[in-house]
Amino acid sequence: MKITGKKKKKIMVGDVAIGADSEISIQSMTNTLTHNIDATVKQIVKLTKAGAEIVRVAVPTRKDTSALKEIIKQVSVPIVADVHFHFDRAMEAIEAGADKLRLNPGNLRDRRKLKRVISAARSCNIPIRIGINAGSIRTANELKRKISREQLLKLIFKELDEYVSFFEKNRFENLVLSAKSPSVTETIDIYRELNRRYEYPLHLGLTHAGTISTGAIRSASAMSILLAEGIGDTIRVSLSGDPVEEVYVGREILSALGLRKFSVPELICCPTCGRCEVDLPKLAARIEARLRKVHKPIKVAIMGCIVNGPGEAADADIALIAGKECGFIYIDGKRVERIKPQQFLDTLMRYIRNYQKKNDR
Numbered sequence: 614m615k616i617t618g619k620k621k622k623k624i625m626v627g628d629v630a631i632g633a634d635s636e637i638s639i640q641s642m643t644n645t646l647t648h649n650i651d652a653t654v655k656q657i658v659k660l661t662k663a664g665a666e667i668v669r670v671a672v673p674t675r676k677d678t679s680a681l682k683e684i685i686k687q688v689s690v691p692i693v694a695d696v697h698f699h700f701d702r703a704m705e706a707i708e709a710g711a712d713k714l715r716l717n718p719g720n721l722r723d724r725r726k727l728k729r730v731i732s733a734a735r736s737c738n739i740p741i742r743i744g745i746n747a748g749s750i751r752t753a754n755e756l757k758r759k760i761s762r763e764q765l766l767k768l769i770f771k772e773l774d775e776y777v778s779f780f781e782k783n784r785f786e787n788l789v790l791s792a793k794s795p796s797v798t799e800t801i802d803i804y805r806e807l808n809r810r811y812e813y814p815l816h817l818g819l820t821h822a823g824t825i826s827t828g829a830i831r832s833a834s835a836m837s838i839l840l841a842e843g844i845g846d847t848i849r850v851s852l853s854g855d856p857v858e859e860v861y862v863g864r865e866i867l868s869a870l871g872l873r874k875f876s877v878p879e880l881i882c883c884p885t886c887g888r889c890e891v892d893l894p895k896l897a898a899r900i901e902a903r904l905r906k907v908h909k910p911i912k913v914a915i916m917g918c919i920v921n922g923p924g925e926a927a928d929a930d931i932a933l934i935a936g937k938e939c940g941f942i943y944i945d946g947k948r949v950e951r952i953k954p955q956q957f958l959d960t961l962m963r964y965i966r967n968y969q970k971k972n973d974r
């Protein structure tokens with residue numbers, strides 16, 4: 614399903630389209646030291662396998678931009694160089710073959726230098742994301758704490774309008790925009806206004822969303838509302854932790870909203886109750902880890918008791934009803950095997966592999 618919001622310009626990041634009728638893409642960002650080429654490439658490959666379609670890397674030093682060329686050579690996803698405010702890094706990243714730049718022009722004060730970055734990006738036909746954060750607008754921090762949300766939004770848009778017109782005056786419209794905040798409600802207000810004002814595609818996300826659990830909830834709360842209104846062309850769930858989790862959360866948000874269908878399993882687990890006699894959360898975590906290596910749209914259910922489990926798992930392709938002494942495998946709602954607890958994991962995975970094979974034929 615494509616929820617239609619305001620139509621945006623189409624921007625290409627390498628071979629991935631953002632905006633217009635393109636699918637909403639999933640982005641993530643590495644947290645390795647970029648100049649550690651092996652570690653960075655390894656993480657990008659992991660992110661790509663998890664489903665990241667665009668990956669951003671920070672390039673704070675010359676060592677990082679020097680590593681960029683080799684990194685780009687070794688990976689298959691488009692790479693965004695986060696230069697934030699550094700002129701030299703921006704020029705070096707373009708030279709190294711970055712597929713997109715992310716910069717905060719507010720921090721690149723010298724407009725002559727900004728013009729040179731724009732001109733270099735235009736020559737290489739690479740887009741630039743103007744990414745400002747509520748925390749980085751040019752106002753004293755004490756004042757920011759005192760002003761109302763309406764006033765803060767006015768400041769954000771005053772600043773963004775200035776940047777966008779500067780780029781446009783310099784004949785550059787290959788833009789993606791973002792204006793992030795750590796607050797869910799502020800993010801919703803900001804992005805609704807971004808959507809109303811600009812035809813450039815929007816990179817959706819919260820800044821500093823939080824740890825894996827709180828960050829996932831905050832990101833899903835803000836993004837779901839906006840995406841359901843058709844706002845947002847590419848997403849990044851910012852989490853403190855392994856960035857691969859960002860990709861899984863992003864994917865879950867898009868599939869839960871019916872915006873994208875991924876060739877990955879869907880895992881359903883019962884919440885457990887007084888009837889459950891096994892450590893279901895532990896079992897589910899182990900199964901989830903195994904399922905991350907499966908690339909088929911298969912619905913798997915793990916239930917904690919025979920009383921309600923089979924009924925609640927009725928629409929799953931494969932279900933494991935786990936009990937203390939034994940468990941049962943169900944395929945398409947029919948019981949097919951009784952198994953011992955020590956067989957739960959391997960037997961379930963065997964059925965999943967066979968189910969895949971059968972459906973591939």
Ligand code: SF4
Binds near residue numbers: 886916921922
């Ligand atoms: S499936 Fe059984 S154990 Fe799980 S929540 Fe339902 S009744 Fe409780």
